[in-house]
Amino acid sequence: MSRLRRSRLKRWLPGLLLVTPSIVLIAVFVYGMLGWNFRLAMTDQHDEISEGSRFVGLENFVALWDQERWGLSVRHAIVFTLVFVGGALALGWLLAFLMEKGIKGEGGFRTVYLFPMAISFVATGVVWRWLMNSGQGEQAVGLNRLFQAVGLGFLENDWFRGETWGMAAMAIPAIWQMSGYVMALFLAGFRGVPEELREAARVDGCREWQVYRYVVFPFLRPVTLSALIILGHISLKVFDLIVSVSGKQIITDVPAVFMWVAVFDAHDPAKGATIAAYIVLAVAVFVVPYLIWNARREKRS
Amino acid sequence: MRRRWMSAVAVTVAGLLSLTACGGGGDGKSAGDGQAAKKQVEVFSWWTGPGEADGLKAMREIFEKRNPGLTFFDAAVAGGSGDKARALLSSKLQANQPPDTFQGHAGAELQGYIKAGKLEPLNALYDELKLKEVFPQQLVDQITYKGNVYSVPVNIHRSNVLWFNPKVLKDAGVAAPPKTIEEFITALEAVKRTKKIPLSIGSEWTVVHLLESVLLGSLGTDAYNALWTPGADWSAPALTKALGDFKTILSYAGPAQDDWQPASKQVADGAAAFNVMGDWAYGYFHNPPDGGLGKKSKEDFDWVASPGTDGTFMWLSDSFTLPKGAPNRDGALAWLKVAASKEGQDAFNPKKGSIPARKDADKALYTDYLEWDLAQWANGKLAGSIQHGVVANDAWKTAITEAVGLFLQSKDVAKLQQALVQAAQTNNQ
Numbered sequence: 008m009s010r011l012r013r014s015r016l017k018r019w020l021p022g023l024l025l026v027t028p029s030i031v032l033i034a035v036f037v038y039g040m041l042g043w044n045f046r047l048a049m050t051d052q053h054d055e056i057s058e059g060s061r062f063v064g065l066e067n068f069v070a071l072w073d074q075e076r077w078g079l080s081v082r083h084a085i086v087f088t089l090v091f092v093g094g095a096l097a098l099g100w101l102l103a104f105l106m107e108k109g110i111k112g113e114g115g116f117r118t119v120y121l122f123p124m125a126i127s128f129v130a131t132g133v134v135w136r137w138l139m140n141s142g143q144g145e146q147a148v149g150l151n152r153l154f155q156a157v158g159l160g161f162l163e164n165d166w167f168r169g170e171t172w173g174m175a176a177m178a179i180p181a182i183w184q185m186s187g188y189v190m191a192l193f194l195a196g197f198r199g200v201p202e203e204l205r206e207a208a209r210v211d212g213c214r215e216w217q218v219y220r221y222v223v224f225p226f227l228r229p230v231t232l233s234a235l236i237i238l239g240h241i242s243l244k245v246f247d248l249i250v251s252v253s254g255k256q257i258i259t260d261v262p263a264v265f266m267w268v269a270v271f272d273a274h275d276p277a278k279g280a281t282i283a284a285y286i287v288l289a290v291a292v293f294v295v296p297y298l299i300w301n302a303r304r305e306k307r308s
Numbered sequence: 309m310r311r312r313w314m315s316a317v318a319v320t321v322a323g324l325l326s327l328t329a330c331g332g333g334g335d336g337k338s339a340g341d342g343q344a345a346k347k348q349v350e351v352f353s354w355w356t357g358p359g360e361a362d363g364l365k366a367m368r369e370i371f372e373k374r375n376p377g378l379t380f381f382d383a384a385v386a387g388g389s390g391d392k393a394r395a396l397l398s399s400k401l402q403a404n405q406p407p408d409t410f411q412g413h414a415g416a417e418l419q420g421y422i423k424a425g426k427l428e429p430l431n432a433l434y435d436e437l438k439l440k441e442v443f444p445q446q447l448v449d450q451i452t453y454k455g456n457v458y459s460v461p462v463n464i465h466r467s468n469v470l471w472f473n474p475k476v477l478k479d480a481g482v483a484a485p486p487k488t489i490e491e492f493i494t495a496l497e498a499v500k501r502t503k504k505i506p507l508s509i510g511s512e513w514t515v516v517h518l519l520e521s522v523l524l525g526s527l528g529t530d531a532y533n534a535l536w537t538p539g540a541d542w543s544a545p546a547l548t549k550a551l552g553d554f555k556t557i558l559s560y561a562g563p564a565q566d567d568w569q570p571a572s573k574q575v576a577d578g579a580a581a582f583n584v585m586g587d588w589a590y591g592y593f594h595n596p597p598d599g600g601l602g603k604k605s606k607e608d609f610d611w612v613a614s615p616g617t618d619g620t621f622m623w624l625s626d627s628f629t630l631p632k633g634a635p636n637r638d639g640a641l642a643w644l645k646v647a648a649s650k651e652g653q654d655a656f657n658p659k660k661g662s663i664p665a666r667k668d669a670d671k672a673l674y675t676d677y678l679e680w681d682l683a684q685w686a687n688g689k690l691a692g693s694i695q696h697g698v699v700a701n702d703a704w705k706t707a708i709t710e711a712v713g714l715f716l717q718s719k720d721v722a723k724l725q726q727a728l729v730q731a732a733q734t735n736n737q
Contacts, residue, residue: 054420054703055398076710141563146579168564170717254567256512257713271395273706274420 041287048280055274067281077282080260083174084289087261088242090178091185095238096231098182099189106190107197117194120187128184132251135180139166139252167253177259181248185241189234196230197223232297239293243286262286349639351628352383352397353411354390355660358599359591363659367462370655371646378639383407401426406631408640414451414461414627416536416704417697421629422458428630429456433641437648442666446690447623450698459627460648463662466587466681467693468521468614468622471572474607476504476581485612489525489553492615496560496582505562505580510571513695516712517568518584519554520694525616526550529689536692536699538736542729551721551728558716576603584614586624586696590677591661605676613684621688624696625665700735707731 048067052060071077102120106113123131138149143163147155151163166176200223208218246263253259255268262282270279355364361384368380385393390411397410401421412418421427434440434457440448443461451457470492472485480499486492496506509515524532527550534540535547562580565571572589574580583589593609596602603609613620628647634640646652653664658673663682674682692698694708711727718724 054424055402075714079714136566140566142565143563146563146574165563254511257710258512258717260713268706268710271391272709273703274398275703 044280044287045284047276048284050277052277053275055276060277067277068284071278071281071285076257076260076265077262079257080262080265083259084243084245084261086174087178087181087245088239090175091181091242091245092235092238094178094182095185095189096234098186099234100193102186102190103193103197106194117191120190122187123184124188126184128181128245128248129251131180131184132248135183136252139176139179141165141168167259170258173258174261177249177252180252181242181245185238189238192230192234193227196227200226232300236293236297240290243289243293262289346377346379347636347639348379348381349409349636349643350381350383350407351409351411351643352385352393352407354385354393355411356384356386360660363656366655366659367646367652370649370652371643374646375639375642378636378642380643401631404633406634408634408636409628409630409643411626412459412629413697414459414625415692415698416701418458418627418629419453419701420703421631422453426631427458428632428634429458430460430630430644431456433460433644433648437645439648442650442668444667444685444690447625447665450690450692451625451627459629460644461625461627461665462647462653463626463657463660464665464685465624465662465696466621466684467517467624467696468524468617468620468691469585469587469589469611470521470614471575471583471585471589471593471609471611473575473578473581474610476502476578480504480581482581485610486615487612487618489522489557489616492525492582493553493556493560496557499581500560504578505574506560506582507557507562508565508571508574508580508583509558509561510565510568512709512713512716514568514571514585515558515564515716516695516709517586518557519708519712520622521584521614521617522554522557523547523550524620524622524691525614526553529617529620529691532691535732536736540732540736542732543725547728548721548725551725555719555721573601576601576609587677587681588661594676611677611680617691619684619688620691621684622691622693623685624693624698704731704735707735 049062049064050060051063051066106116110116140147140149140151141164142148143151147163150166154160154162164176165173167173169176204222205218208222213221244263245261246267249259249261249264250267255264255272263286266279266282266286269275269282353364355361364382364384368382371380372378385396393411397407400406401424406426412421418427434448439460447461448457451459451461470485476499477485477495480495480502482495482498486495499506509518523535527535527546531546535542562574565574568585568589569592571580572583572585572592575583576593590605590611592600593603594600594605612618628644630637630640630644650664650666650668650670653666654670654673657664657669658678661678663669663674663678663685667686669682671679671682694700694705697705700708708728708731711724711731714727715721715724
C-alpha cells in the first residue's frame with residue numbers, strides 16, 4: 008500500500024514541483040496584483056502618502072468619462088488600434104503571400120522582414136522619432152527630407168503632430184515592427200495547407216485564384232484570428248513606443264500614458280488604477296472570446 | 309534515473325525563482341553594515357548629467373573634508389527632470405524607508421510630502437545658520453508652509469528669460485528687444501514678415517513654460533503671485549486678457565520641436581527670432597560643442613527678461629530636505645549645513661550653471677549671463693515658476709499642463725480659463 012502511494016507520489020511530485028513556483032508567482036504577481044488594482048480603483052486614495060481610504064464603488068470609473076483628456080486618449084487608442092492592426096495584418100499577409108508564390112532567396116527575405124521584431128519598441132521609437140520629425144522646408148530631416156530629395160515634396164507632413172492623423176502616423180513604426188511577425192504566422196498558415204487539397208482543387212478545374220479563394224484562404228482563418236488577438240492586445244497597452252517617440256504629450260495621449268501621468272505626475276493612485284482597470288478590461292474584450300473559442304475548438308477535436 | 313534528474317531541476321528552478329522574486333527586498337544600506345565605524349549618509353538626487361554631477365561632487369568633497377566621521381553615499385537616480393527618481397522616492401517614503409536627505413524642487417512640489425508628515429521642519433537649522441538673513445526675504449516667504457520651512461535651497465534658476473537672435477531682429481527692423489507684451493507682439497509680427505519663425509517652441513512642457521512668463525508679464529508680479537494664495541480668483545477678466553495674449557503670442561509660434569534644445573537651436577541658428585526658456589539655455593548656447601552649441605553671447609544670441617517682467621525674477625530652485633525618521637539624522641543635518649553654506653553653494657553653482665540662493669555669494673565666480681542673473685536675483689521682486697514646481701503642487705501642475713495641452717488643439721481661451729479655474733478650485737487649499 009505504502010509502496011503504491013510512494014510510487015504515485017514519485018510520479019506527480021516532480022511535475023508539481025516544476026509548476027508550483029510559476030503558479031504561485033502568477034497567482035500573486037498577476038492575479039493578486041490585478042485584484043489589488045481593482046480594489047484600489049474603487050477607493051478614494053487620491054494621493055500617495057496619506058493613509059486610510061474609503062470604498063467608493065464605481066465612482067472613479069464614472070468620473071473618468073467626464074474628463075476631456077480621457078475621451079481624447081480613448082479616441083487616440085482606437086485610431087491607433089485600427090491603423091496598426093489593419094496595417095500589420097494587411098502588410099504581413101501580403102509579404103507572406105509573395106513568399107508563398109516562391110521567390111529566390113526566401114530565407115534571406117524572411118530574416119530581413121522578421122528582424123524588426125527583435126528590436127524593442129523603445130529603440131524603434133527613438134529612430135522613428137527622428138524619421139517622423141515634423142520639420143518641413145529648410146527644417147526638414149528624416150522622412151520629410153527624403154521626400155524632398157526624391158521630388159515628392161508634396162508628401163511632407165506633420166506626422167504625429169497632426170491633430171487628426173497624428174495617431175495614424177504613430178502606428179507606422181508599430182506596423183514596421185510587427186508586420187514581419189504577422190508574415191511569419193501567415194507563412195506557417197500557407198505552408199500548413201496540404202498540397203493534396205490544392206491538387207484536388209486543380210483537378211476539379213479550379214483556376215489558380217479559385218484555389219486560393221476556396222481552399223487556401225479558409226485555412227488561414229485561425230492564423231488571422233491569432234494575429235488579431237496578439238496585435239490587438241499589444242495595441243491597447245501601447246506605452247513605450249509612444250513615450251519614446253513623442254514623450255508624455257496630450258497630442259499623442261493614450262490610456263497607458265494617461266495612467267502614468269495620473270500615478271507618477273499627479274500622484275493620484277486611485278485614478279491611475281481606474282485607467283489601468285479599463286485597459287485590462289479592454290484587453291479582456293479581445294482575449295477572453297479567443298480563449299473561449301480556443302477551448303471549444305480543443306474540445307471538438 | 310531520468311525522473312530523479314527532473315525533480316532536481318524542478319527544485320533548483322523553484323529555488324531560483326523564489327530567490328529572484330524575494331531578493332529585491334533588501335535595501336542598499338544593509339550592504340554598508342561592515343563599516344559601522346564610519347557612518348554613512350545617503351543623499352538622494354537626480355543629478356547624474358554633466359555639469360550637475362560635477363557640482364554635486366564638488367559639494368561632496370567639502371562635506372567629506374568637514375565631516376571625517378561620515379561617508380557620503382550617492383543615491384542619485386538618472387533621468388532629466390527627476391521623473392524616475394521621484395517615483396522611487398515616493399514609494400520609499402510611503403514605506404517609511406526614507407533616504408537621509410533628498411533633492412526636491414523647493415516650493416509647492418514638496419507640499420504632498422509635508423502634508424503627509426514625511427518631512428521635518430528646518431526652522432531650527434535656519435535660526436542656527438542665520439539663513440533668513442542671507443536668503444532673500446521673499447524666497448523664505450515663498451518656501452514657508454504654515455509657518456515652517458522644510459528645505460534648504462542650493463541653487464536658483466531663472467525661468468523668465470527671452471532669448472533672441474540679434475541678427476534676425478535687425479533684419480526684421482526691430483530696434484530693441486521688446487519690453488512689454490504689446491511690443492513683443494509687434495516684434496513677432498515684424499519677424500513674421502521676413503519669413504523667419506517669430507517664436508520657437510518645443511514639446512508641450514515648453515508651452516507651459518511660455519505660459520507662466522506670459523501670465524507674469526501680462527498680469528504683473530503682484531497679481532501673478534496672488535493667483536497662488538488660497539481663494540484666488542482665476543475667472544477674473546485680467547486673466548482672460550492674459551490668456552488672450554498667450555493665444556496671440558502662440559499664433560506666431562513655429563512648428564513644435566521635439567524638446568527645448570532643438571527649439572533653442574532654431575534661435576541660435578538664426579531660423580527663429582525668439583524663444584522663452586529658463587537659464588539652462590545659456591549653457592546650451594554657450595558651452596563648446598558636444599554638450600553645447602559654442603555660440604558667442606551678445607553676438608549670436610542675446611537675452612532680456614521676458615516681456616513685461618523686467619525687475620522680476622521668476623525662480624525655481626533645487627533644495628535638500630530632512631525626512632522624518634532619517635536613519636542618520638545627524639549626518640543629514642551635516643549635509644544640509646554644507647548645502648546651505650557659502651562655500652558649498654559657490655562650489656556647486658558655477659559647475660551646474662546656476663546661481664547660489666545666498667545673497668553674499670562670491671560674485672567673481674559668476675560671469676557673462678550669470679553675472680546679470682545674480683544682480684537681478686539680489687535686487688528684483690520674486691515670482692515662482694509653475695512648470696518647475698514652485699507655486700503649484702504636482703496635482704495642480706499636472707492639471708495645468710493638461711489644460712494647456714488641450715488648448716494647443718482647441719485654441720479656445722474660454723475653455724482654457726474654465727479648466728484653470730477648475731484646477732485651482734480642486735487644488736488651491
